[in-house]
Structure formats: C-alpha cells, structure tokens
Amino acid sequence: MSAKPRMPDECGVPDPMPLMHPVLKKNFGQWKYHDRPRPGVLHHVADGGDEIWTVKAGTQRQMDIYSIRTLCDIADEHAGGHVRFTVRSNIEFMVNSFDKVQPLIDRLGEEGYPVGGTGNSISMISHTQGWLHCDIPATDASGVVKSLMDELYEDFINEEMPNRVKITTSCCQINCGGQGDIAINIQHTKPPKINHDLVANVCERPSVIARCPVAAIRPALVNGKPSLEVDEKKCMCCGACYPPCPPMQINDPEHSKIAIWVGGKHSSTRSKPAFHKLVIANLPNNPPHWPEVAEVVKNILKTYKENAQAWERMGEWIDRIGWPRFFDLTGLPFTKYHIEDWHGSRSSLNASSHLHF
Amino acid sequence: MNKKMPDTPFLDQLEGGPWPSFVTGLKRLAEDEGKPYAGMMKDLLGQLERSYETRKGYWKGGVVGVRGYGGGVIPRFSEIAEDYPESSEFHTLRIMPPAGMHYDTKTLRKLCDIWEKHGSGLIALHGQSGDIMFQGCTSEKVQEAFDELNEFGFDMGGAGPSLRTAMSCVGAARCEHSCYNEQKAHRFIINSMLDELHRPAMPYKFKFKFSGCANDCVNAIQRCDFAIIGTWRDDIQVDQKEVKKFVKDRGRKEVNDQVVNMCPTRALSLNDDDTLDIDNGSCVRCMHCINVMTKALAPGKERGATVLVGGKRSLKIGDLMGTVIVPFMRLETDEDYEKLRQLGEDCIEFFAENALEHERTGEMIERIGLVNFLEGLGIDVEPNMVNSPRTSNYVRIDGDGWDAEVEKWNRGRKSA
Numbered sequence: 001m002s003a004k005p006r007m008p009d010e011c012g013v014p015d016p017m018p019l020m021h022p023v024l025k026k027n028f029g030q031w032k033y034h035d036r037p038r039p040g041v042l043h044h045v046a047d048g049g050d051e052i053w054t055v056k057a058g059t060q061r062q063m064d065i066y067s068i069r070t071l072c073d074i075a076d077e078h079a080g081g082h083v084r085f086t087v088r089s090n091i092e093f094m095v096n097s098f099d100k101v102q103p104l105i106d107r108l109g110e111e112g113y114p115v116g117g118t119g120n121s122i123s124m125i126s127h128t129q130g131w132l133h134c135d136i137p138a139t140d141a142s143g144v145v146k147s148l149m150d151e152l153y154e155d156f157i158n159e160e161m162p163n164r165v166k167i168t169t170s171c172c173q174i175n176c177g178g179q180g181d182i183a184i185n186i187q188h189t190k191p192p193k194i195n196h197d198l199v200a201n202v203c204e205r206p207s208v209i210a211r212c213p214v215a216a217i218r219p220a221l222v223n224g225k226p227s228l229e230v231d232e233k234k235c236m237c238c239g240a241c242y243p244p245c246p247p248m249q250i251n252d253p254e255h256s257k258i259a260i261w262v263g264g265k266h267s268s269t270r271s272k273p274a275f276h277k278l279v280i281a282n283l284p285n286n287p288p289h290w291p292e293v294a295e296v297v298k299n300i301l302k303t304y305k306e307n308a309q310a311w312e313r314m315g316e317w318i319d320r321i322g323w324p325r326f327f328d329l330t331g332l333p334f335t336k337y338h339i340e341d342w343h344g345s346r347s348s349l350n351a352s353s354h355l356h357f
Numbered sequence: 358m359n360k361k362m363p364d365t366p367f368l369d370q371l372e373g374g375p376w377p378s379f380v381t382g383l384k385r386l387a388e389d390e391g392k393p394y395a396g397m398m399k400d401l402l403g404q405l406e407r408s409y410e411t412r413k414g415y416w417k418g419g420v421v422g423v424r425g426y427g428g429g430v431i432p433r434f435s436e437i438a439e440d441y442p443e444s445s446e447f448h449t450l451r452i453m454p455p456a457g458m459h460y461d462t463k464t465l466r467k468l469c470d471i472w473e474k475h476g477s478g479l480i481a482l483h484g485q486s487g488d489i490m491f492q493g494c495t496s497e498k499v500q501e502a503f504d505e506l507n508e509f510g511f512d513m514g515g516a517g518p519s520l521r522t523a524m525s526c527v528g529a530a531r532c533e534h535s536c537y538n539e540q541k542a543h544r545f546i547i548n549s550m551l552d553e554l555h556r557p558a559m560p561y562k563f564k565f566k567f568s569g570c571a572n573d574c575v576n577a578i579q580r581c582d583f584a585i586i587g588t589w590r591d592d593i594q595v596d597q598k599e600v601k602k603f604v605k606d607r608g609r610k611e612v613n614d615q616v617v618n619m620c621p622t623r624a625l626s627l628n629d630d631d632t633l634d635i636d637n638g639s640c641v642r643c644m645h646c647i648n649v650m651t652k653a654l655a656p657g658k659e660r661g662a663t664v665l666v667g668g669k670r671s672l673k674i675g676d677l678m679g680t681v682i683v684p685f686m687r688l689e690t691d692e693d694y695e696k697l698r699q700l701g702e703d704c705i706e707f708f709a710e711n712a713l714e715h716e717r718t719g720e721m722i723e724r725i726g727l728v729n730f731l732e733g734l735g736i737d738v739e740p741n742m743v744n745s746p747r748t749s750n751y752v753r754i755d756g757d758g759w760d761a762e763v764e765k766w767n768r769g770r771k772s773a
Contacts, residue, residue, distance in 0.1 A: 006504055008425045010555065011512045012548035013523070016455035016530070016540055019464055024530045031533035033651045044531055052531065062492070064382035065469040065478045072462035072469075083465070085458040085482050087524060087575050094531075112377055128485060131408035133433060133449060133492055135416045140408065142379045143371055150374030175670045176485045179579055211715065213673045240672050246417060253412035266576040268586070270621050270645045273578050275676045287409045288367045310615050311649070342675055 021082040021094040023052045039159045040115035041101055053101050054092050055079075057113040058124050058149065058156060061089040062132065062142050070111055078104040088124040088166075090117050116157035120310075122165040122301070123156070125149060128176040136243050137171035138186040138256040139285045144169050147289040148184075151298060162308035162317065165301065168264075173238050179264030181314035182297055183276045186285065187259035188237040191230050192248035196222040203228070203245035211240045258283040258293050262300060263315030274315045280332050296332075303329045322356030360396050360443075362387060363403035367410065386478040394477045397493065400441035401477070407437065421448050421496050423503045427556040429513030430499055446495045447477070451488035451514035452506055453522050453547075456540035457530055458483065467509055475502035487524035487575075488514040512551070518715075519557035520705065523547050523581075525567035526574040533651070534644065535569035536587025536660040537688035543567045546698050553705060560712035563705055570656065571644045577668070577679070582708075582718040583701055584665040584679045589657035590687075592637040593646075599653035604631040616646050661687040662697070666704060666730075667719025677719035682731065684741035700734070707733045737769055 017025060027046035034044040042054040060067070071091060075083045078100060079093035086092065091113075093104055105115050117123040125148060128134065130141030148167070155161060168177035169184045177183065199205070205228055209217045216234035220227055228248070230241075239250035250256075260283070264276030279300070283292045300314075307329060308317035318326045327334045340348040362384075371380045383405075387398035404415055421432035431449040438445030454460075468489070472480055477493025484490040489511075494502055503513065514522035523546070526532070528539035546565060547554065553563075566577035569587040577584035604612050609627065617625045624639040625646060633646075633653070647654045664686065665679030683700065687693050704718070707730070712721040722730045731738060740746075 005424055008423065008503070008513070008555075009507055010551050011507070011510060012551050013453050013512070013544045014455040014510055015544065016457045016459040019455055019461045020457075020459045020530060024459075029529040029535065029538065031529075031531065031535070033533055033655075035651060044533070054531070058376065059482070060377040060379040060382060061483075062379040062382065062479060062481050064386045065473055065480065066385050067377070067382050068465055068469050068480060068482070072465050075462050081462045083460055083462070084527065085454075085460075086527075087458075087483075087487075089482060091482075112375075114375060114377075126485065131405055131414050133416065133431075133447070134414060135418050135433065137414040139412070143368075143409070146371050146374070146376055146378060146380075149376035153375045174672060178485070178576060178670065207714065211673065213675075238672070251413060256412075266579055267573045267644075268571040268578070268641075269643050269648065270619055273573075273678050275579075275678075285412055287412065288370045311619055311645070344675075 019082070020084075021052070021080060023050055023096050024094065026050065027052075036119050036159070037098070037101075039121060039157060040105070040118055042118060043098075051096065053095050053098055055095070055101060055104050055108070055115055056086070056090050056092050056117050057108050057115050058117060059089055059091050059113065060142070060146065061124075061127070071113070074104070074107050074111065078107060086117075086124075088117070088126050090124050114153060114157050116159075119159040120161045120163050120165075121156055121159045122152050122161060122167065125167045125169055126177050126180070127169045128171050130171040134171055135246075136174075136239070136251070138188065138239075138251040139171045139258070140287060141169055141171050141177075143288055144184065144290055144293070148294055148297065151294050152301070155301070161301075161305055163311050163313050165304075165314065166265075167297070172242075173240075174243075179266055179273075179276055181262065181264065181276075182300060183261040183264055184293055184297065185259055185261065186256055187281050188239050188250050188252065188256050189282075190252055190255045191232045191235040191237055192239070192241060192250045193252075194222075194228060194230065195247040195249065196225060196227040198247040199227040199245065200225050202247055208241050208245040208248070211244055213238060213240060217241060253285075256285055257281060258285055258290070260293070260296055260300070263313075263318055265313050265315050270311070271313075271316050271319070276315075278338055279326075279330075281337060300330055324356045359390050360399050362399055363406060365402055365406040368402065368406050383479070389478070392473065392478070394473075394493070396443040397447070397477055397495075398444070398479075400444035401447060401493065404435060404437065404441045404444060407440075416447070421499055423500050423513065425555075426513055427558075428516040428519055429555065430503075431516060432496075444493070447492070448494045448496065448499055450476075450491040450494060450499065450503060450506070451484070451486065451516055451522065452491060452511050453514045454483060454487070454489050456525050456543040457527055459530065468506070468511075471502065471505045471509065475505065486514065487522045513555060515554045515557075515562070517557035518559045518561045519555075519563070520547070520550055520553035520559070521562050521564045522554075523565040523567065524575045526569050528567070528569040528587075532569060534572065534587075534647065534656060536589055536656055537569065537585075537662050538694075539567040539569050539585075539587070542585060542662075542688065542694060542697060545694050546701050549698055550702065550705070559705070559709050561715050561717055563708060563718065565701065571642055572648065578665055579668040579670070579676070579678050581668055581679070582666060583704055584668060585662045585697065586665065587656075587660065588642045588663050588685065589660045590685050591657035591659040593635055593640065593657055594655040595633060595635065596653050597632040600633045600650065601631045603650050603653050616649050619645055621645070659687070661685055661689075661693070664697075664700065667717075667722050669717045669719050673715075674720050674723060677717075677723070679719070680727070681742045682734070682736055684739065703734050737765065739769075
C-alpha cells in the first residue's frame with residue numbers, strides 16, 4: 001500500500017518577528033521620529049534612543065535567484081543579514097550606525113542597484129505581469145517599467161520633485177497596477193473579435209453576458225453554433241468579457257493603444273484619496289522602449305516639477321492651477337473623450353462660475 | 358549538446374540603461390547549463406521575444422492545484438507550445454510572505470534553493486496581490502515545490518473567488534506614525550480564516566489591507582474590500598520646543614506655506630511666539646503636518662483604526678474607494694483585535710450570502726445601499742460615514758421610523 005499523500009500544513013501568514021532586524025524587533029511600536037540624511041536613506045530614532053538607518057534600493061521585481069542571492073550577500077556583508085521589501089518592490093537594508101551607510105550604498109552601486117525612492121522622489125513603478133506571465137495582457141509590464149525607470153533614474157536617486165510621485169502601469173483595463181500620480185494603461189479601441197467556433201466550448205455564456213458593464217453582449221446562434229454577439233455601438237471596448245471568454249479577442253496588436261492618466265492618490269494626506277484622470281490616449285504600444293509614452297510622461301513630470309509647490313501631489317497641484325492650465329502648460333489636447341459619461345458623471349462637470357484663464 | 362539561446366533582438370535592448378534588468382536575469386537562468394530550468398528559460402525568452410515582435414500575449418489559464426487546496430496556483434499554458442515546448446507549462450505559485458515583508462537572508466536563500474530545484478529560478482518580490490510569486494513551474498512539479506515551501510513554513514496565497522493574501526505596511530516595526538500593530542492584525546485575521554483563503558467558495562475575491570496611518574502606504578483604501586487604516590481619537594502630540602526649533606530652522610514663511618496653509622481643515626495656526634496652535638476638533642487626522650514636522654508632532658495616544666469597506670478598481674460598475682463603516686476602533690488589547698477580526702468575519706459572511714456572482718463588496722453595497730449593509734452587520738449609522746447628508750428629497754420618511762431612529766441616536770449619544 002502506498003504512503004498516505006502529504007496534506008498541506010495550513011500555517012498561514014508567517015510571523016515576521018523571528019526574521020526582523022534586531023533593532024526593529026527591540027523597538028517595535030516605540031519609534032519616536034525619523035529624518036532623511038540623504039536621498040535613499042531613512043533614519044529612525046526610537047524612544048529609548050536606538051537608531052536605525054534604512055537604505056532603500058530599486059529592484060527589477062522579476063528576479064532570478066542569482067540576483068536575490070547577490071542581494072543576500074550584500075545584506076550579510078553590510079546589514080546583519082536582514083532585509084525587507086516595500087509594496088513597490090524596493091528592497092530595504094537596515095544598519096545600526098551611519099558609518100555603515102556609505103559602504104552599503106557603494107556595494108549596491110557596484111552590483112547595479114540604484115539607491116533612492118524615498119521622500120519627494122519618483123519611486124519604483126508598480127507594475128503587473130504583462131507578456132511574461134499574464135493570460136490577458138495587451139502589452140508588457142516589466143519592459144515598460146525597465147525602459148521608463150532608465151529614463152526616470154535621476155529622479156529616483158534624487159529628491160527633487162515637489163512631493164513623492166507614484167507611477168503605475170497596467171497591461172489591461174482591469175488596471176492591476178492601481179491608482180497613480182501617473183498611470184500608464186492600455187486602452188482598447190475596437191470591440192472584441194469573436195471566434196465563434198470556440199465560444200460554445202470555452203465560455204459559460206450567461207456569465208460572460210453578465211460581465212459586460214454596458215449590457216452590449218447577447219447570446220446568438222452563429223453558423224448553427226451557440227455563440228455570443230456584441231452590439232458594437234454600445235461596446236466601449238473595456239475587455240471585461242475577455243478573461244471569462246478568451247474567444248472574445250480584445251487585444252489588437254495595432255489598435256490596442258496606451259492612455260495616460262494623472263492625479264490618482266491613495267493616501268488621505270491633505271486631500272482625500274482620488275482616482276486618476278485621463279489626459280492623453282491613442283499612444284502606440286511600441287516595444288521595447290515605448291518612446292512615445294516616455295516622452296509624454298517626462299513632459300508631465302517636468303511640468304509638475306517646475307510648477308507645483310512643495311508637498312503638492314500631482315492631483316493637488318492640478319486642483320490648484322486648474323485643468324485648463326494643466327492642458328496649457330503640458331501642451332496636451334483636451335477632447336470630447338475627456339468628458340465623463342459614466343454613472344455619476346455630473347459630479348465631474350463644473351457647476352459653478354469658478355473659471356481659470 | 359546544449360540547447361541554443363534564442364535570438365532576442367528586442368529584449369536585448371532592455372539590458373542597457375541604469376535600472377536593473379529583468380532580461381539579464383532571465384538570460385542568466387537560460388544560460389545556467391546543467392540546471393533543470395535552463396531549457397525552460399530559453400524557451401520562455403523565445404516566447405517573450407515573440408510577444409515583443411507581434412504585440413500579443415500567448416498564455417492561457419487552466420486548472421492546476423495542490424492537494425488539499427482549491428487555489429493559489431496560477432496555471433499558465435503556452436498557446437504556442439509547439440515552438441517553445443520546454444516552457445509550455447509555466448505556472449505561478451502564490452506564496453504568502455511574512456507580514457510586513459521582513460526576511461532574513463537564510464530564509465531568502467532557502468526560498469531560492471527550493472525554486473532552483475523545482476522551478477524556473479524566477480521569483481517576483483512581490484506581486485500586486487502581496488504574494489511572493491514563484492513563477493515558472495511545470496504541472497508535474499507544482500506539488501513537490503509547494504510541499505517543500507510548505508515544510509519550510511510558507512503557505513499558499515489566495516486566488517480566485519476567495520479571501521486573498523493581505524498586505525501590511527512596515528508599521529510599528531519601524532515607523533513612528535503607526536497607530537496599531539499592523540502585523541498582529543494582519544496575521545490574526547488572515548490566519549483565522551485560512552479555509553476561506555485556500556478553498557475558493559465566495560461570490561468573488563475579498564481582500565484585507567492594513568495601513569498604520571492615513572498615509573496608507575499599502576494603498577488599502579482603493580485596493581481592498583476591507584481597509585484597516587490607523588488613526589487616533591485624542592489630540593495630536595506636540596513638542597512646542599521642537600516646533601520653535603523647526604520654525605527657527607525653516608523660517609515662518611516655509612512653516613506657513615508648507616504646514617499651516619496645507620492643513621485641509623484649517624486646524625493649524627502659527628502663534629506669535631512660534632509655537633503651533635492646533636484645533637484638534639477640526640483636525641481630520643490626515644497626517645500632513647506630522648509628516649513634515651516629524652520631531653515636533655506625533656499622532657495622539659489613544660490610537661486605533663478606521664475601517665473602510667468596498668474599495669476596488671473599475672470592473673464592473675466603475676472605480677470605488679472604500680468608505681467608512683467604523684470611524685474608530687481602539688486596538689490595544691487582544692479583545693480589541695478580536696472585535697476587529699469578528700467584524701471582518703461578519704463582513705465576509707454578509708458578502709458571501711448577499712453578493713451576486715463576480716460582484717465585489719463595494720458593488721454589492723452600491724446595489725443594496727449602505728444602510729442595508731450596515732443593518733445586516735448591526736452597525737449604527739453615524740455622520741463620519743458620509744461627506745454630507747442626502748441632498749435628494751426623493752426619500753420616504755415615515756413618522757414612526759423617524760422617531761425610532763432619533764431614539765437610537767439619543768441612546769447612542771448617552772452611552773458614548
């Protein structure tokens with residue numbers, strides 16, 4: 001008789017305490033204040049006087065084991081063998097004296113890891129899976145991020161922006177990358193092309209119909225087979241039908257374009273959290289460097305850097321100067337596509353005589 | 358003879374530049390001759406290069422799992438397997454990291470060793486879901502890879518219509534702004550509901566996120582169904598000596614421009630003697646002044662969290678931020694944490710019973726109305742839940758109902 005198969009040990013989320021840097025563990029919940037001695041470095045002081053310096057470095061997120069082992073070597077040599085990761089895939093090394101900061105930064109530099117991403121810098125772009133691993137991507141993610149971070153490198157390693165800048169990318173309109181000061185998202189522009197031969201076998205038709213936000217999908221009999229049809233006048237090309245039904249092919253190498261949105265913010269700091277807003281669409285999906293996207297992003301960042309006041313996030317800056325001035329300063333066009341027509345759209349209209357000239 | 362490296366003229370262009378290159382990492386694995394994954398990674402590079410050429414993705418889902426669990430593996434089968442046979446199965450294992458994403462190098466090295474043995478050698482730290490993503494495993498090896506990770510103390514994350522892997526900020530471990538023990542709440546809640554996480558049986562996904570203050574470093578308010586965001590109920594702690602020092606260093610103009618005038622509720626005023634006047638009744642705990650004057654100001658002493666429910670991105674009804682259902686919960690004793698956990702569990706239970714298929718919590722609330730949701734959970738309404746009372750007069754208010762509500766409000770005021 002064969003051995004009983006192994007069942008999982010349902011151990012859940014691991015306890016970070018045994019893995020944590022000893023100074024963090026000792027002063028858990030007892031921190032007093034922090035400052036930033038230089039870009040990429042945080043200095044925290046505990047109530048009892050203990051100090052810790054954190055050196056933050058950017059990574060490629062999608063890492064081979066050799067890169068991770070190199071980062072481990074650096075942590076062993078310089079940072080007592082402890083690290084942590086931020087939600088934007090930056091790695092943090094903690095050291096207990098300021099003397100240890102520069103040698104650590106030098107070592108990271110030798111291995112090609114940029115130190116930065118703190119305070120009013122542009123942090124690592126949060127990204128999704130893209131062509132490397134997603135089943136519904138219209139573009140890549142890691143490649144877009146790599147080529148953009150190459151361009152934005154100086155603003156990662158310095159703290160010269162008005163406030164922190166969070167950029168996100170997403171490879172479909174589900175927008176796994178989330179809200180951002182700048183969000184770079186694919187925008188489909190044509191309704192799905194349906195492979196009617198496959199629908200009946202691959203898709204659960206009622207649930208596909210239920211997914212459509214504008215009720216544009218109907219059951220249909222095509223060439224004698226049960227399939228689906230799309231009311232192309234109603235369809236706004238979101239691609240929601242594609243994940244549950246891959247024969248509803250929404251990705252289009254030519255017509256899936258890139259749109260850029262600005263002013264999103266998760267924090268409740270100063271202003272309430274805000275969704276990002278469309279500023280430009282119809283940019284080509286142009287690997288491996290997406291130069292048209294990079295140009296627009298750099299232009300928006302330059303305009304923000306030159307015009308915003310200290311601590312204003314992208315959206316807060318635009319709230320102050322007004323959208324007419326934003327489009328004026330960036331030279332981007334304002335079109336009928338910028339005017340909201342989804343539920344609740346009236347709240348985005350200007351119901352006042354407040355005007356910007 | 359070793360399998361030939363594919364030509365990758367597009368990807369090669371992503372190896373230059375100052376930012377670390379994922380392509381260089383992929384190539385390192387592909388050229389790691391003698392390792393079980395070298396051939397797989399050559400084919401993976403080939404398929405990725407093809408995507409760059411054609412601007413199309415070539416992965417499809419399927420069904421792959423591990424014994425005893427219903428989710429956590431993201432199956433990927435290549436649609437062009439005939440051209441890239443060795444990477445035709447390239448599944449991801451979502452594994453939950455330690456709360457707050459702390460590691461020692463011994464642990465990271467062991468995770469690498471396990472993935473070197475059973476997988477592709479490619480690991481994402483971390484995915485948007487908050488998981489360690491072990492990317493690139495054949496169907497055959499998924500079970501043995503998981504078994505070894507699991508024996509090492511790591512467990513599968515969530516996928517599909519289930520409770521999902523959560524995230525917590527660095528919080529109390531290294532941040533003076535922390536208003537509760539984020540990691541404790543994270544582990545206490547998720548680890549009490551692992552059945553919901555490992556065996557998808559809900560209408561759709563349900564996510565928790567834990568941020569220690571309004572800076573919301575894990576983006577809880579929009580990126581999860583149940584956001585726990587730290588706050589305090591008493592007054593901001595002020596060290597007026599440090600305030601004076603800050604004013605002296607930076608000048609009054611900077612303090613007025615960057616602190617006082619940026620307060621969203623005009624709760625700050627710089628006194629003639631360079632101390633700071635705070636109207637705590639008007640303060641909304643936004644963190645701005647505390648972020649700027651880290652030595653002089655700190656959150657109050659009566660700390661806890663706000664609970665906001667219903668955040669999500671577009672599909673299907675449009676973007677939603679989480680909205681307040683509990684303005685303040687003290688989080689000090691174990692009983693306080695149990696109350697929070699119970700609220701999360703009640704919320705999931707209500708969601709499981711009342712949401713339509715593929716409907717998120719925020720969408721369900723939009724459909725049934727916040728009041729019905731609150732009544733289902735036994736939570737009394739209060740004005741911190743709204744930006745303003747209703748402006749539409751299309752409401753039927755019957756006399757008895759109104760009187761009962763007034764009585765409830767008065768009772769609540771008395772007991773508070």
